[in-house]
Amino acid sequence: MSRLVRVGEVARELGVTPARLRQLADSGVVPSERSPGGHRVFDPGAVRSALARRSSSDFTQPRWTEPTWERLLPLAGLQEDAVWRDVVVDVLQDRLSPEGRSTAGYAFTEMLNNAIDHSGAADVRVAVWASRLEIRFEVSDDGRGALHHLQQRLGLEDAYDALGELTKGKTTTDPEHHSGEGIFFTSKAVDVFTLESAGLRWTVDNVRQDQAVGASDIDVGTRVRWEMDPATTTPIADVFGAYTDEDHQFSRTRTVVRLFGIGVRFVSRSEAKRLMRGLDRFKEVTLDFTGVEEVGQGFVDEVLRVWPRKHEGTLVTPVGMTGPVEFMVRRGLPSAAQPSGTGDA
Ligand SMILES: Nc1ncnc2c1ncn2[C@@H]1O[C@H](COP(=O)(O)OP(=O)(O)OP(=O)(O)O)[C@@H](O)[C@H]1O
Ligand SMILES: [Mg+2]
Known part of the structure; x- marks a missing residue:
């Protein structure tokens, strides 16, 4: 569990009044606990996880509007690490713990690299929402779409089949230049990860250690979103360690x-x-x-x-x-x- 925070702070974060948040907590929509002094307190990780499960409700949708930072970038010649440096300078700076910085940098550059190397789109939209309690990222393109792409290139039955393959790890359409690690490790390294493509949404919730597949309105291209604790103390090496052997092989x-x-x-x-x-x-x-x-x-x-x-x-x-x-x-x-x-x- 991460640190616990009070009603006011979480309400501000979610864009609701403290009274509304108490109501949501009472009805169990937002998980909460009682401090030893009897105050209602919230674990931001558990709140993220609960909201991810309601990703299409009226209440959670506004979380994904009005980003702190947003760019539409032409993909030709784009370098993922240069964009990451801009994000760090413009928005993240000292918000991140050292571990948070490694994890966020890994996830961001991997997901942007996918748009650059695989999407076939003309440009990519990158957005960041940053606050004291959480950072959220989105990388989306209107290219060939990760699931359709995998389906076609790997000769799979349908997009659902392609998603199954993607969840296994080491799934790539370009084995000469890639190893099929980016999505697997990113999905495990952050708190909540979603990939949407071909009308499907795959959610990996590492707070509750749960995964789900549902419907999405993203039919064209690929949209990836992830959320994490900027102050995380979990080194990304732990995530790699869980899936690699002594020789660092996946x-x-x-x-x-x-x-x-x-x-x-x-x-x-x-x-x-x-x-x-x-x-x-x-x-x-x-x-x-x-x-x-x-x-x-x-x-x-x-x-x-x-x-x-x-x-x-x-x-x-x-x-x-x-x-x-x-x-x-x-x-x-x-x-x-x-x-x-x-x-x-
Ligand atoms: N934005 C995208 N557009 C189209 N296809 C995508 C996109 N993102 C991922 N894919 C497909 O999903 C596959 C898996 O992506 P993943 O990042 O896990 O591995 P990779 O990019 O092939 O290898 P690595 O990340 O290790 O360099 C890719 O090979 C590609 O076929
Ligand atoms: Mg990749």
Whole structure:
């Protein structure tokens, strides 16, 4: 948890009156706590996470208007690090902790580089919202669109399929010049990350450790937004460390099963194949079953027996299972590879 702040400060940040904020807190829309003295206090990270889940409501929409800093930049010859230096000088300056500066710089340059190298658009819109409690960024273009681009270049079925591939990491359309790391690591390094393209919105909420796919009104091009704590003390090296090995290779991933189906039941072998496709590019794959309510025998057999047998260089570890799912998974696992429990491995 980060620092706790009082009603007035959060209300100012959200552009509502303190009375309205108390109302929102009472109704549970905005999470809050009581200080030892009985005052209502807020954890800015938890507030960000709650608002991200309501990203299209009347109440949260105004957060994304009137940026502190905004530019429409021609992409020809644009250099992401030069734009980042301008953002730092113009708006961020001493707002960031050293760790916040590394994380923000990494995310910004990676997302702007994607627009430069992959979008095929004429220009890019960059916007920053900066306050004492949070910084928010947006990079958007009206180019070919990340999901359509991946779908076409990798020969995938549809944009939804492309999104599944993107969530795995090491997914790139240009392996000669790129390694498919930018979106994966950026999405894990900030508090809340969203990528919108082809009518889909992918949200990675690192405050609640949750991911979701929903609808978006962005059909053309790509819009990426992310939010973070400017005073964060988490070094970005910790984020890389969680997914790299001793040789600093990106050799581990964590794949959220729920993102690969419609609903909470995973029954068929073909769903399993879609989930596992290409994961042999990692040495260790953690499969997160959180939120999955039912799995079928064919699905489990493909994921935990057939696939690992064919790909002996990859260790597959299921986590986050409950009730009937855990039962089916335990039943389907070869006896040497029993999961370590329902929590994180
Ligand atoms: N703005 C965009 N427009 C079109 N395609 C995009 C855009 N952003 C990302 N993509 C697609 O998504 C893929 C994954 O992006 P990501 O940043 O994760 O990896 P990368 O850019 O290929 O490699 P790296 O970031 O490691 O240099 C890209 O290869 C590209 O096909
Ligand atoms: Mg990239």
